[in-house]
Amino acid sequence: MELGRFYTNHEAYHIKFNPEIDSLHKAFQLFKQAYDLRYTPVSYELGMCYEEGLGTKKDPKLAEQCFMEGSAKGDIRCMEKAVNYMLIEA
Numbered sequence: 001m002e003l004g005r006f007y008t009n010h011e012a013y014h015i016k017f018n019p020e021i022d023s024l025h026k027a028f029q030l031f032k033q034a035y036d037l038r039y040t041p042v043s044y045e046l047g048m049c050y051e052e053g054l055g056t057k058k059d060p061k062l063a064e065q066c067f068m069e070g071s072a073k074g075d076i077r078c079m080e081k082a083v084n085y086m087l088i089e090a
Contacts, residue, residue, distance in 0.1 A: 028055030035066070043070025044077040051081075060085075 028049045034042040047066030050059045064085045070078025 022055070024049075024055035026055070040070060040073045040075060043067065043073070043075055044081070047078065047081060 028046075031042050031046040031049060035046045043066045047063045047070065049055050050063035050066060052058070064082070067078045067081040067085060071082040
């Protein structure tokens, strides 16, 4: 998860000094890998990637799924996002 955050936070650096590295896509891959291994704290980061199209295509359904799963496991940031999705659907 921390390596994914590094790539997310250093996007501008990678573009300037090493343009062939797509750091947001790399961050997405790392978040997805951790999520697939059932590492709950990454649910929020992966959900944000899907919601904002960071390193992947925008996919509100997958974003909602990540937030709902994280919310069910007690992640407060995911709970906040999950409530937003529930309000939109209401």
